[in-house]
Amino acid sequence: MHRNRIVTIVHDNNKHNRSYIDLIKCHHDVELIDVKSLCAEKFKKSLLLIIQVDLTNPVILRALKDKMSTPERENVPVLFLLNEFSRREVVQANILGATDYIAYPCPDSNFIEIMEDLINRAVETSWSKLSKTQEAALKVSLKVVEDTFSNAASGLEIAQDDVKNSCDMIIEATSKDGLTDWMNAIRQHHNYTYRHSMMVCGYLTSFGMMLGLKNSDLQLMTVGGMMHDIGKSVTPLEILNKPAELTPEEWVIMRQHAAESGHILKRDDWDDMTIDMASHHHERLDGTGYPDGLKGAEISDLARMTAIADMFSGLVDKRSYKPSMSTEQAISIMLDSEGHLDIPLVKAFQAVVLSDDEKIFAFQK
Ligand SMILES: [Fe+2]
Ligand SMILES: [Fe+2]
Known part of the structure; x- marks a missing residue:
């Protein structure tokens, strides 16, 4: 982008x-x-x-x-x-x-x-570029993400109905008005973790729509995207928001968020597929990922798709220690990551974000 x-x-x-x-x-x-x-x-x-x-x-x-x-x-x-x-x-x-x-x-x-x-x-x-449906979906879902992270950080139960209802609003807004203006507005949000959760959520919604998933599966993808990094709610803020590359010791702590996501969702009795997306979005096909070092067929399609949306969002988003990357560069890096990501799925995802990027370019003109 x-x-x-x-x-x-x-x-x-x-x-x-x-x-x-x-x-x-x-x-x-x-x-x-x-x-x-x-x-x-x-x-x-x-x-x-x-x-x-x-x-x-x-x-x-x-x-x-x-x-x-x-x-x-x-x-x-x-x-x-x-x-x-x-x-x-x-x-x-x-x-x-x-x-x-x-x-x-x-x-x-x-x-x-x-x-x-x-x-x-x-x-x-x-924000003013958004349709009424998009604006409502963005306001409600951002509030839900903030509350969800804050509740999880305090050990309180996450309100599943609130998450699912806000995800239904995102699905409706995306199906009516597309992803572009919505993603532009999200990308202005100052908090990286919330921004990233919403971006992954948006990409997975569009990905699911492109694959023609039925509504219940689409809701699962959207909810999974929103909740995939909920474990970061218990990551120390000095590591989570560090304005520089993490040290190897800090990475050990940062990586715990994937397992923590799984623990939090299990504790609150979420469905197995959402738990799988959250726990396993950092697994890699060759077994080099975490937390469980799963390999090949042990990694579900949902976890593979979450990994793709997650990596893409990380590459194209700016951090204080790295500039953002263009869609083309990000996709090219991901296509080169055979052994890590599911390449046919990356190729399918490419269609979602390239068409989105063209729309963003048109919007900027
Ligand atoms: Fe993550
Ligand atoms: Fe993530």
């Missing part, structure tokens, strides 16, 4: 105060480019564009005006940092399509507030 969460900063090689960059890096990835490098691709990858150039220089203004007139710019908020906050700068920023502007330097708290406000407005815009 093409979407990313980069804050792009456009500069003009002058010596401006750029101490805000370290501040942004605490929250988002940053890319610093000069005016010449600004292009449609950069807009597509940006969550926010910050422009810090000399707005009294006619050469820069001309170059910037050209770049800002591309249609891709429409979907990205643009914040101008003004040197003097002069009338001339304000007028130019407005002509160039500023979503907002501030004098810089300014206090860090003001800077962060205005930046997050612009980004959140962009998130709201992605």
Whole structure:
């Protein structure tokens, strides 16, 4: 997929105060480019564009005006940092399509507030693309995921009916309006674990629809996707949310989540197939997976499909220590993983996400 969460900063090689960059890096990835490098691709990858150039220089203004007139710019908020906050700068920023502007330097708290406000407005815009059915399904299911993880973390029983009802809403929304806008909105969610659970849930729903599964089986796939990582509710947060690669010792703890998912669902008396999807989505065909080192035919089709949606979601989603990967790259890595994944199933899954990606691309235009 093409979407990313980069804050792009456009500069003009002058010596401006750029101490805000370290501040942004605490929250988002940053890319610093000069005016010449600004292009449609950069807009597509940006969550926010910050422009810090000399707005009294006619050469820069001309170059910037050209770049800002591309249609891709429409979907990205643009914040101008003004040197003097002069009338001339304000007028130019407005002509160039500023979503907002501030004098810089300014206090860090003001800077962060205005930046997050612009980004959140962009998130709201992605929600506004949803149909009423999609919006209701997303609101209800996100709340259910949050409650489910919170209850499981406290040792409380998970409300199966709430999970199943929200999954029925997801199935209805996906069958009526497709996956694209829904997935775009989910991808803006700040919490990786919730975002990932919802993404796997969405991919498995679409996968099941493409395979023509009957409704009861489709509900099973959707529920299994939502619950597959419920064991992460008991993973220590400093490991779960670590903004860097895990150490080998931390990986040992992280890997326990698959078995924990199984324990939690068994404790709450879930059906065997949901337990299987949650317990075995990290098993690999050659027996190198975990927690049970299952091999070949010992791994069910449902667990194989969950493994595919899970790996794909992990590859295309951005983490603070790795950029997101395109659909094509992710699928290519998965097709090369013979011995690990079920390749004919990966090929079937490819059709689900490639058509979805084309729709996302169209949406961004
Ligand atoms: Fe997992
Ligand atoms: Fe997962």
